[in-house]
Amino acid sequence: MSQIKRLVLDVLKPHEPTNVEVASAIGDIRNVDGVNLSLYEVDQQTENVKITVEGTDVNYDLVLQTIENLGGVVHSVDEIIAGKKIVEEEETLHDRG
Amino acid sequence: MSFNIEEGRYIILGSIDGLLATLGIIVGVSVVSATNSIIVSAAFGGAIALALTNGLGSYLAESTIEYGKLAITERSLLRKLNNTYVESQSRRKIVKDAVSSGGASFLGSLIPLAPWILSVGSVAASVALSLFSLVALGVYSAYISRQSYAISVIKMVGLGMLIVIAVQLLRIGHLVQ
Numbered sequence: 001m002s003q004i005k006r007l008v009l010d011v012l013k014p015h016e017p018t019n020v021e022v023a024s025a026i027g028d029i030r031n032v033d034g035v036n037l038s039l040y041e042v043d044q045q046t047e048n049v050k051i052t053v054e055g056t057d058v059n060y061d062l063v064l065q066t067i068e069n070l071g072g073v074v075h076s077v078d079e080i081i082a083g084k085k086i087v088e089e090e091e092t093l094h095d096r097g
Numbered sequence: 098m099s100f101n102i103e104e105g106r107y108i109i110l111g112s113i114d115g116l117l118a119t120l121g122i123i124v125g126v127s128v129v130s131a132t133n134s135i136i137v138s139a140a141f142g143g144a145i146a147l148a149l150t151n152g153l154g155s156y157l158a159e160s161t162i163e164y165g166k167l168a169i170t171e172r173s174l175l176r177k178l179n180n181t182y183v184e185s186q187s188r189r190k191i192v193k194d195a196v197s198s199g200g201a202s203f204l205g206s207l208i209p210l211a212p213w214i215l216s217v218g219s220v221a222a223s224v225a226l227s228l229f230s231l232v233a234l235g236v237y238s239a240y241i242s243r244q245s246y247a248i249s250v251i252k253m254v255g256l257g258m259l260i261v262i263a264v265q266l267l268r269i270g271h272l273v274q
Contacts, residue, residue, distance in 0.1 A: 012174060071170070071183035
């Protein structure tokens with residue numbers, strides 16, 4: 001199976017643990033080179049965050065397990081880049097439309 | 098274990114409880130007997146009972162509140178939080194609060210009891226030590242709440258004086274009988 005280079009996840013999490021703790025925990029996972037966590041929605045009990053994970057061979061199950069252990073729920077996997085190199089999405093006429 | 102501002106609640110509650118309840122026992126028992134061993138036995142027994150009931154009471158109350166909060170969060174997340182880091186942090190807080198409450202209560206109890214344990218006991222010494230401790234608690238309370246130190250100390254000492262007066266009135270009432 002090819003290696004996952006980038007994951008972009010839409011996650012719903014409680015306020016505690018903090019986003020700093022969540023990002024640090026994911027950053028500590030084996031083969032993860034970097035994490036970007038950005039908050040885009042907040043309500044009284046929960047927060048919606050976008051988590052981008054990049055690495056040489058990101059283990060999705062481990063990332064999922066870490067997020068769930070910290071009380072989060074993965075709503076969707078918005079982007080995955082796998083293979084030998086990172087391939088960015090190409091803009092087509094349809095997107096420019 | 099690190100300390101945070103929330104723990105101040107149980108430290109203040111427990112300390113005042115232990116301090117003033119034990120002082121009440123000492124003042125009350127001294128009406129019928131000023132024997133050191135009797136006062137130490139009665140007050141120490143009270144101190145242990147207070148520590149256990151405060152600790153247990155806090156454990157039960159905090160368990161209810163923390164698991165209630167978890168249930169609300171679970172409803173928002175549409176998932177259970179059993180066996181997660183979130184639940185373990187809640188359990189940790191429950192235990193910390195119970196230990197803070199029971200521990201503070203026991204330590205507070207030792208303050209008015211100290212002169213009697215050292216065999217230099219008198220009601221006046223117990224009252225003086227207790228009032229001095231209330232001043233310290235008032236300062237601590239003001240430090241946490243960022244309120245006026247003077248007002249906080251006056252509130253703490255005023256409360257203590259009320260209780261000492263109430264117990265003394267009972268004592269006088271017993272003597273009059």
